[in-house]
Amino acid sequence: MSISPIFKKDLLAIGCGPSNLSLMALWVGAGQSGATILDRSANFTWHSGMQLPGAELQVSFLKDLVTLADPTSPYSFLSYLKSTGSIYRTLVASRYSVSRRTFEKYYTWTVKKLAVAKFNTEVVAITLGRDGFHVETNSGRYIANNVSVGIGKTPYVPNFDDPDRSRYHSSNFAEHASASYAGRAICVVGGGQSAAEIVEYLLNLPAPPATIHWICRRPMLLPLDDSPFVNEIYTPAFAEYFYSLPESARAQLNESLKMTSDGISSRTLEGLYTRLYRNSIETEDHTRVHLKCSCDILNVTKQSEGNLKVITRNKLTDYREEFNCDRVLYATGYRYETPAFLDGLASLLTFLPSGEICLNEDFSARLKTSTKARLFLQNAGVSQYGLADQNLSLSAWRSAKIVNSILGREHYTLDQESVATSFPLSQQGAPQSRKFAV
Numbered sequence: 328m329s330i331s332p333i334f335k336k337d338l339l340a341i342g343c344g345p346s347n348l349s350l351m352a353l354w355v356g357a358g359q360s361g362a363t364i365l366d367r368s369a370n371f372t373w374h375s376g377m378q379l380p381g382a383e384l385q386v387s388f389l390k391d392l393v394t395l396a397d398p399t400s401p402y403s404f405l406s407y408l409k410s411t412g413s414i415y416r417t418l419v420a421s422r423y424s425v426s427r428r429t430f431e432k433y434y435t436w437t438v439k440k441l442a443v444a445k446f447n448t449e450v451v452a453i454t455l456g457r458d459g460f461h462v463e464t465n466s467g468r469y470i471a472n473n474v475s476v477g478i479g480k481t482p483y484v485p486n487f488d489d490p491d492r493s494r495y496h497s498s499n500f501a502e503h504a505s506a507s508y509a510g511r512a513i514c515v516v517g518g519g520q521s522a523a524e525i526v527e528y529l530l531n532l533p534a535p536p537a538t539i540h541w542i543c544r545r546p547m548l549l550p551l552d553d554s555p556f557v558n559e560i561y562t563p564a565f566a567e568y569f570y571s572l573p574e575s576a577r578a579q580l581n582e583s584l585k586m587t588s589d590g591i592s593s594r595t596l597e598g599l600y601t602r603l604y605r606n607s608i609e610t611e612d613h614t615r616v617h618l619k620c621s622c623d624i625l626n627v628t629k630q631s632e633g634n635l636k637v638i639t640r641n642k643l644t645d646y647r648e649e650f651n652c653d654r655v656l657y658a659t660g661y662r663y664e665t666p667a668f669l670d671g672l673a674s675l676l677t678f679l680p681s682g683e684i685c686l687n688e689d690f691s692a693r694l695k696t697s698t699k700a701r702l703f704l705q706n707a708g709v710s711q712y713g714l715a716d717q718n719l720s721l722s723a724w725r726s727a728k729i730v731n732s733i734l735g736r737e738h739y740t741l742d743q744e745s746v747a748t749s750f751p752l753s754q755q756g757a758p759q760s761r762k763f764a765v
């Protein structure tokens with residue numbers, strides 16, 4: 328019987344996405360070693376299913392892995408550009424917006440430079456021992472006092488009778504991007520950025536579909552709100568304020584600010600609108616796009632002829648409609664799910680009504696036992712830290728807080744940056760100490 332090797336680590340990160348890459352870059356930047364990132368994929372990719380031509384990063388490139396916590400770090404996007412000799416050219420070509428592909432290349436460069444990632448390694452179970460967390464993977468066991476879980480979110484597909492619904496989620500779209508759509512009837516479900524990018528892609532094909540049914544629940548295709556005042560929700564000051572509020576107020580705030588994260592970028596909306604307008608006046612032989620808002624899909628079923636029947640209901644008028652199509656593409660988003668590998672710790676964790684694990688201010692799970700070991704959760708606290716928790720805006724700040732917390736000192740200065748809006752901390756919210764610095 329072969330005994331799997333045991334590796335001891337000071338810091339073990341699970342999931343090699345931007346969240347844990349940022350943590351590692353700042354950990355190494357603080358002069359620390361003894362850390363590893365495990366990832367179940369064969370190699371690093373960043374949302375490869377939506378790396379479509381022209382797709383852009385939706386935030387400033389200064390929201391890279393490190394800059395907002397440590398502008399002098401060698402793991403910044405600007406350091407990457409410098410190393411590839413493309414710093415001037417990128418500035419001229421893209422000013423302040425860069426492509427999603429460029430950022431994926433930057434992340435890949437960081438993975439290589441840090442040299443702490445181990446791929447093809449899936450974490451299957453974690454338990455707590457006297458000497459720290461015991462982490463079991465498909466290729467060995469690890470013991471670590473500090474574990475950071477950053478496994479992203481799970482693609483969500485509604486429970487329709489379409490047997491292929493998971494296969495055609497937007498997270499896999501690139502795999503199907505070169506399929507033949509010529510002359511076909513395609514249904515795209517969703518009212519956010521991914522749906523818009525897929526529709527744009529289909530319209531730009533040399534041999535596009537004959538018909539696109541675009542179904543969304545929102546009352547209209549709504550823009551991403553990145554106006555200046557609203558953008559202050561993507562600052563540490565707002566995250567701290569948000570964390571201090573009672574849970575009901577936090578839920579209300581997230582709902583009312585949703586379009587700062589879930590809307591469609593103005594550039595994409597303008598491009599699509601112009602495209603549809605030109606189609607309507609300039610060419611006879613164009614794709615017919617039927618955009619239906621305020622619409623729920625009641626079901627998608629496979630018919631004996633092999634095509635799909637879609638049944639929709641307008642939420643405002645109750646008008647029901649059926650149409651046939653060749654394929655349904657689901658841009659229906661992602662959901663947070665507590666991973667099964669944490670089942671062994673469930674009795675030690677506290678869960679919120681939102682389903683999230685209850686977190687301390689330093690992003691560690693609040694454990695019901697006394698231990699020095701700490702389990703940090705990244706991109707798993709939207710209901711506790713606000714919408715910024717799920718995007719790139721605060722990942723350097725969050726990582727710096729985690730590094731400071733592990734080191735027990737303020738290695739990275741997290742003094743509040745000034746903001747225009749006043750965000751006074753509430754006395755009623757999370758019961759932990761309200762001091763955020765370490």
Ligand SMILES: Cc1cc2nc3c(=O)[nH]c(=O)nc-3n(C[C@H](O)[C@H](O)[C@H](O)COP(=O)(O)OP(=O)(O)OC[C@H]3O[C@@H](n4cnc5c(N)ncnc54)[C@H](O)[C@@H]3O)c2cc1C
Pocket residue numbers: 341342343344345346347365366367368374377383384385386448449450451477478479480521668705706717718719720
């Ligand atoms: C298409 C798309 C575009 C986006 N663009 C932007 C943007 O422009 N700006 C912005 O601010 N935000 C953006 N976001 C939101 C967010 O910033 C990204 O989703 C970001 O990738 C989140 O990083 P993460 O490290 O938390 O998770 P992920 O990037 O999802 O990485 C998680 C990693 O964990 C690994 N993993 C999962 N389970 C296990 C396991 N059991 N064992 C080992 N490894 C495991 C996965 O293989 C994966 O590599 C985008 C999201 C999407 C879907």
